Amino acid sequence: MKIAADNIKEFGTTEAIICPRCGKNVFMQLLKATNGVGVLNVPLLTFNIDLFAICPECSSMFAVNNDIAKKIGSSNKTNKYSMVNEKNITFLKDLK
Numbered sequence: 001m002k003i004a005a006d007n008i009k010e011f012g013t014t015e016a017i018i019c020p021r022c023g024k025n026v027f028m029q030l031l032k033a034t035n036g037v038g039v040l041n042v043p044l045l046t047f048n049i050d051l052f053a054i055c056p057e058c059s060s061m062f063a064v065n066n067d068i069a070k071k072i073g074s075s076n077k078t079n080k081y082s083m084v085n086e087k088n089i090t091f092l093k094d095l096k
């Protein structure tokens with residue numbers, strides 16, 4: 001899987017969480033949109049989100065809960081990505 005978009009940057013990796021789609025224990029890749037317009041044909045303005053998690057096993061794309069995304073963005077803690085878990089992500093689309 002390759003994501004090539006100027007408005008997307010890798011943001012980090014989650015702790016091991018259970019993917020809601022494939023049920024596997026995975027470290028999801030976090031991506032942050034920097035211009036808020038849209039990414040991978042997902043209209044961000046509609047969802048009002050800018051942080052995504054992607055499952056390396058099934059290539060499902062999830063939106064990270066906005067409150068969590070804001071906390072992560074303003075946190076300097078090294079374990080901040082552990083705030084992302086299967087309870088605060090919402091399935092958006094399948095990237096396969």
Ligand SMILES: [Zn+2]
Pocket residue numbers: 019020021022023024055056057058059060
């Ligand atoms: Zn998965």
